[in-house]
Amino acid sequence: MVNRVAFAVPGDLATPTGGYAYDRRIIAELQRMGWQVDVVNLGEGFPRPTWETKAAAKRKLAEVPKGCPIVIDGLAFGVMDEAARELRDRNPLIALVHHPLALETGLKPEEARDLKGTEREALSHVRWVVVTSPSTATMLVDSYDVDADRITAACPGTDRAPAATGSKDGTLRLLSIGAVVPRKGFDILVAALASLKDLRWHLTIAGDRTRDPAAAAALDAAIDEHGLGGRIDVLGALPPDRIEALYAGADIFVLASHFEGYGMAFAEALAHGLPVIGTTGGAIPDTVPPGAGILVEPKDVKALSRALRMLIANPTERKWLANGARTAAQELPTWRDSAKLVAKAIEAAV
Incomplete structure (x- = not known):
């Protein structure tokens, strides 16, 4: 052997x-x-x-x-x-x-x-x-x-995790985790959120900002351009305990990747019982089953915006998908x- x-x-x-x-x-x-x-x-x-x-x-x-x-x-x-x-x-x-x-x-x-x-x-x-x-x-x-x-x-693999407790102040906490590189589609996500200023939400992005400085600068510029500086935090790379705390306090996980070879962050979101919004790029549909999230075509700003509006405004749908996420996580x-x-x-x- x-x-x-x-x-x-x-x-x-x-x-x-x-x-x-x-x-x-x-x-x-x-x-x-x-x-x-x-x-x-x-x-x-x-x-x-x-x-x-x-x-x-x-x-x-x-x-x-x-x-x-x-x-x-x-x-x-x-x-x-x-x-x-x-x-x-x-x-x-x-x-x-x-x-x-x-x-x-x-x-x-x-x-x-x-x-x-x-x-x-x-x-x-x-x-x-x-x-x-x-x-x-x-x-x-x-x-x-x-x-x-x-x-x-x-x-x-995916570590078993406690269910997210979510926000408590009436503002929906959106979480997106991934390196700030073009493939992760953060520009698409910011554009999709720009039309949802009438809803109460706050997005936190956590991921390495040093791999592609141009992409990081473009993300900052897009946030400023859409007037979302007070509603989107870009935190950079964080240690595991900080990431765990973000999952625990989130209500929805969203990542607009153009392509994923698997999508570990999606699996981690499922393990925390979070409803997921993502794309059909690459292996994401293999990771996120229909009953656990909503997937749209990559780079489709309007479809992503509709999915976000529907989940942010619909607690019943969020709860149903959260239950589906926990069920899916058991198979990971x-x-x-x-x-x-x-x-x-x-x-x-x-």
């Missing part, structure tokens, strides 16, 4: 995003299961690393003992096609794909084309692929020529469930 694995991540494993949280929790569970996990830091700047960073990352991977399986996070792996080709016969490679790099919002067509090409090439050199949703698995089979028989869908995997699937994938690769 395999009991040692190298786990390669781009940059700081403590980075406060869903993808890094997935890596941290899987690594921790593998260690609890008796695995020796050697974390390899591939450096900062992925998926657009400097030449020097990319070369250093190749050297670090080459230092992994021969025959030891290597799990490589897709944020880096998708642009490491040369390293994958050189290592394929030396180490069993397992790609961990959160979502295809080419689907990040805001890319120029040529950038998306290049990323798709390098990721497809890199994936051709792996023994196995781990994805975070069945939706992403289908995408890799259909568009990246990956054999369905060597893909494992290991959805993120734990982190141990997810880690067991990853462990099987590593063993299959060897």
